[in-house]
Amino acid sequence: MDAHIKERMKEIGGETILFDAPMSQYTTFRVGGNVEAMYRSGNVEELKEMVVFLIDEGIPYLILGAGSNLLVRDGGLDGVAIVLDGSFASIEDTNMAEPHIVAGAGLLLDKLVDLCTERGLAGVEFLAGIPGTVGGAVAMNAGSEGQEIKDVIGEVTVLTRCGVVERRDRFGLSFTYRGLDLGMGEIVLNARLNLKFDKPASIRKRVISRVKRRKDRFPLDMASAGSVFKNPEADHAGRLIDAVGLKGKRVGGAMISPKHANFIVSTGKASASDIVALVDLAMAKVREIFGIQLIPEIKIVGKA
Ligand SMILES: Cc1cc2nc3c(=O)[nH]c(=O)nc-3n(C[C@H](O)[C@H](O)[C@H](O)COP(=O)(O)OP(=O)(O)OC[C@H]3O[C@@H](n4cnc5c(N)ncnc54)[C@H](O)[C@@H]3O)c2cc1C
Numbered sequence: 001m002d003a004h005i006k007e008r009m010k011e012i013g014g015e016t017i018l019f020d021a022p023m024s025q026y027t028t029f030r031v032g033g034n035v036e037a038m039y040r041s042g043n044v045e046e047l048k049e050m051v052v053f054l055i056d057e058g059i060p061y062l063i064l065g066a067g068s069n070l071l072v073r074d075g076g077l078d079g080v081a082i083v084l085d086g087s088f089a090s091i092e093d094t095n096m097a098e099p100h101i102v103a104g105a106g107l108l109l110d111k112l113v114d115l116c117t118e119r120g121l122a123g124v125e126f127l128a129g130i131p132g133t134v135g136g137a138v139a140m141n142a143g144s145e146g147q148e149i150k151d152v153i154g155e156v157t158v159l160t161r162c163g164v165v166e167r168r169d170r171f172g173l174s175f176t177y178r179g180l181d182l183g184m185g186e187i188v189l190n191a192r193l194n195l196k197f198d199k200p201a202s203i204r205k206r207v208i209s210r211v212k213r214r215k216d217r218f219p220l221d222m223a224s225a226g227s228v229f230k231n232p233e234a235d236h237a238g239r240l241i242d243a244v245g246l247k248g249k250r251v252g253g254a255m256i257s258p259k260h261a262n263f264i265v266s267t268g269k270a271s272a273s274d275i276v277a278l279v280d281l282a283m284a285k286v287r288e289i290f291g292i293q294l295i296p297e298i299k300i301v302g303k304a
Pocket residue numbers: 028062063064065066067068069070084105129130131132133134135136137138139140141142143144186187188189218220224225226227299
C-alpha cells in the first residue's frame with residue numbers, strides 16, 4: 001500500500017486506522033496473517049468517503065464482523081478490513097406500538113438477544129449463542145434449529161459501492177441457505193427485525209435452553225468458526241465426515257472435532273494451512289466415498 005494511500009486513509013479515518021493488523025486477533029479461528037489496514041468506522045458519512053476512495057484507488061476491502069465465519073490464510077489479506085463500530089454497533093430504533101427493532105450491523109448477536117429479551121421482544125432467540133454481529137448474520141443468513149434471520153427481516157439498509165444508502169425490504173433481498181446475494185462491495189448498515197411481544201421471563205427461558213443445547217452439541221471450548229460446511233440436501237455434513245472416519249483427524253494444530261465432525265477446531269497452535277488441509281481432506285473423502293460435493297460455509301480469504 002503506497003504512502004499516499006495510507007496518508008489519505010488517515011485523513012479520512014483518523015486514529016481508527018491500524019496498519020498491518022494481525023487477523024488472528026479478529027477471527028474466532030485465531031489464525032491467519034496480517035491485513036494491510038484495518039479501519040473501524042463509526043458513522044456513515046465517513047464510511048461512504050472511505051469506500052468511494054478505496055474503490056477509486058482499486059483497493060480491495062472486506063467487511064469484518066466478529067470474524068466468526070472467516071478463515072484468513074497465513075499470507076494475510078491485501079487491502080482493508082472494515083469494521084462497523086460506534087453508531088453502527090447499537091440499537092437504532094424500537095417502536096413499542098409495532099414490535100420491531102432496528103439493529104446496527106456492528107451489534108453483537110448476544111447483545112441483540114439480551115436487549116430484545118429485556119424489552120419483551122420475541123423472535124430472535126434462535127440467534128442466542130451465535131458469536132457474530134447483526135451484519136454478519138444478515139450477510140450469512142445465520143440460523144439454527146430450522147430458523148434463519150431472513151424469517152424476521154423486515155428491511156435492510158445497505159451502502160452501495162457508489163456510496164449510496166439504500167433501504168431494501170424483505171422482498172427485494174435474495175436470501176439463500178447461509179447467504180444473501182448482495183452486490184459486489186455492498187455493506188449492510190442495519191437491519192429492521194419484525195418481532196412479537198412476549199414476557200421477558202418466557203423469552204429468557206427459551207434463550208437459556210438454546211444456549212444449553214449448543215453447549216451440549218458443539219465444541220465451544222476450542223477456537224473454531226462453527227460449521228465448516230453447508231449441509232447437503234437431506235443430509236448432514238457432520239454425519240458424512242464422521243462416516244468417512246475423519247472425526248478426531250489432526251493436521252498440525254488443527255483437528256476435526258471429536259464432538260461434532262462439522263467443526264474444525266484449533267488445538268492452540270493451528271495455522272490456517274492446517275485448517276485448509278483438513279477442509280480439503282474432508283471434501284475429498286466425502287466425494288470419494290459418497291459422491292457428494294461438500295460446500296464450505298466458512299469464507300476462506302487471503303493469500304496462502
Ligand atoms: C462456535 C461457533 C458457532 C456458530 N454457530 C452458528 C450457528 O448456529 N448458525 C450460523 O448460522 N452460524 C454459526 N456460526 C458462524 C458465524 O457465527 C455466523 O456465520 C455469523 O453470522 C457470522 O457473523 P460475523 O459478524 O462473525 O461475520 P464475519 O465472520 O466477520 O463475516 C462473514 C461474512 O459476512 C460478511 N459481512 C460481515 N458483516 C457484513 C456487513 N455488515 N455487510 C456485508 N457483509 C458483511 C463478511 O465480509 C464475510 O464474508 C458459528 C460460529 C462459531 C465460531
